[in-house]
Amino acid sequence: MFGGDQPAFSPTSTKPSNAQAGYFRSMANLAGMQSVVHLPQTGNIDHSSVDPLIRDYDNLFRLFYNHAPVLNSVNIASAYTECKSLLALADMYDALPVTGPRVDHHLLGFGSRLFKQIAKYPPSYLKLGYLARSRVIFSEALIHVVGQWPAALPNLRNGSYAPLPNSVLDLIEDKYEDLEDLKARVESKLFRLSLTTSRGERVGPSNAYLDWLTVSLFRQWLIENTTPPPAPILKNPSSSSGAAPPPPIGAGSQTTSTKPTAPPDPTARVYRLIGSSSSQAYLAHDEVKRFLKLHPTPSSDALYTRDTLKRFERKMDEIKRLAREIVKPLMRNFLELELKSGAEQASSAAGSHESSPSTGLPYLTCTRVEEADLPWDI
Numbered sequence: 001m002f003g004g005d006q007p008a009f010s011p012t013s014t015k016p017s018n019a020q021a022g023y024f025r026s027m028a029n030l031a032g033m034q035s036v037v038h039l040p041q042t043g044n045i046d047h048s049s050v051d052p053l054i055r056d057y058d059n060l061f062r063l064f065y066n067h068a069p070v071l072n073s074v075n076i077a078s079a080y081t082e083c084k085s086l087l088a089l090a091d092m093y094d095a096l097p098v099t100g101p102r103v104d105h106h107l108l109g110f111g112s113r114l115f116k117q118i119a120k121y122p123p124s125y126l127k128l129g130y131l132a133r134s135r136v137i138f139s140e141a142l143i144h145v146v147g148q149w150p151a152a153l154p155n156l157r158n159g160s161y162a163p164l165p166n167s168v169l170d171l172i173e174d175k176y177e178d179l180e181d182l183k184a185r186v187e188s189k190l191f192r193l194s195l196t197t198s199r200g201e202r203v204g205p206s207n208a209y210l211d212w213l214t215v216s217l218f219r220q221w222l223i224e225n226t227t228p229p230p231a232p233i234l235k236n237p238s239s240s241s242g243a244a245p246p247p248p249i250g251a252g253s254q255t256t257s258t259k260p261t262a263p264p265d266p267t268a269r270v271y272r273l274i275g276s277s278s279s280q281a282y283l284a285h286d287e288v289k290r291f292l293k294l295h296p297t298p299s300s301d302a303l304y305t306r307d308t309l310k311r312f313e314r315k316m317d318e319i320k321r322l323a324r325e326i327v328k329p330l331m332r333n334f335l336e337l338e339l340k341s342g343a344e345q346a347s348s349a350a351g352s353h354e355s356s357p358s359t360g361l362p363y364l365t366c367t368r369v370e371e372a373d374l375p376w377d378i
Contacts, residue, residue: 056089063098076110076117087131104134115337123155133376139369143335147363149176167375175367189326214315221283225270265363274323275331332366
């Protein structure tokens, strides 16, 4: 009756939506939980002081109502811890399809820092990538795990996560067997590598002695660097056999367990040297020169002359070129992490003593992970 010209507003236009109302009710309940455990309540909550369980439920309810979770975006180690606990909680409520994409998006925002962390802790990120259904994180970690297999097996069976399903372990073993088969084929080709004369005959001591020496030196270098050293001979076996056994561990004693580390694969380093574009990565000028200066017998003369050295190095470069083509399948890198080549590693090592995952890995990273290999339904 007063001011009849004023427009009438709908009573429902000022009410929040059902999703927002439910979200605010959930946050109010969480605030009550915080007051029960005497946690500080401020406008800007410091998540480092909030109980981790409250933080995880807070993020989980945010995801339920299509809000972004509050995760650390500065420290990747803290972000990993928060994402891991959030995924574990979401797994309890069958909420991984909702939580996984958010975790994947958040961690991928770290860029190269994420891939360096995956190189340091591949088993942990393999579990996280599997729970988050992250193709990038899972594939990146899987390549590292396969390269170090089976050193990572104890870490995959134990830990704060539930054990990985057999499908993931079967996938790792299949990829590892494929890698070993590829290495065996490459090694067989390297040992069969030889040179031929101008008439197409295989070189030998009767038709091309210097060329045959070049092939022999390459094979000897390959054997020495790919074969483990022989076991040392015990000088006093009687004293070791008569040694007293260690005392039994008492019930109250404690033992320290060391975390298993992946021993460096010697063949990976050899293959990277062979695949290097530098002709001086192995069997360099000085080493070849020393070889030619050797006397086969005390009465014989050395083969070394300038012309002989030049011809020997030309033949060695030819063998290196052929060997480089053979190891190309092992030199492929399917990681998102950029790796330096052998020549770049040598130059960077001379200028800096710091080591990082980007300066090369002691294992091969040529494992390809296809979409069909992912152990979940896309």
